[in-house]
Amino acid sequence: DTGVSQDPRHKITKRGQNVTFRCDPISEHNRLYWYRQTLGQGPEFLTYFQNEAQLEKSRLLSDRFSAERPKGSFSTLEIQRTEQGDSAMYLCASSLSGPPTSFYGYTFGSGTRLTVV
């Protein structure tokens, strides 16, 4: 397994355009998470999936943001009508779920850096 893959690594887009990012998790991981990281800040949680179900969304995830994981494998994060404030690193992570007493840890991808000009 090659870990969590994210594509593209970098994206420059004009304000108002739509962008889509892809995340391929570790194959046996059933949970997938999206985070956003702006300069000088720690990653902020956006949303997560267990299999194909989106179980939690942050208030940071405005109406312009949508995430999918249609077959419980890869996930896409789309931002519509991008704004300059969307410029950030978008990180994906995956993990296994288990009983409440267990924890399997998160594996992060290298991220997609978005620049909105």
Added chain:
Amino acid sequence: AQSVTQPDIHITVSEGASLELRCNYSYGATPYLFWYVQSPGQGLQLLLKYFSGDTLVQGIKGFEAEFKRSQSSFNLRKPSVHWSDAAEYFCAVVGRGGSQGNLIFGKGTKLSVKP
């Protein structure tokens, strides 16, 4: 509200000197605790984690961290810093239990190493 505080935004140490990065958390019950490292333009690499048991945990690259319940702290230490340790370090927590969805990060501490 649940939160993680890393009080030092930027720390500079000399190569070979010891290092301690501070982390305090606010959580309803003892969460799972992590330290991650991030090099410029890269993703996050797990250094170490605390789930239960021995409060002094060893990680990769010679790092260790000590969990102190009474102080709600999980400070990261290294006895002798190498130039390659220059990076940003993040403390993070997640609640125990079945959800485990929302990993909460501190704002990070940037470590510079001078020769």
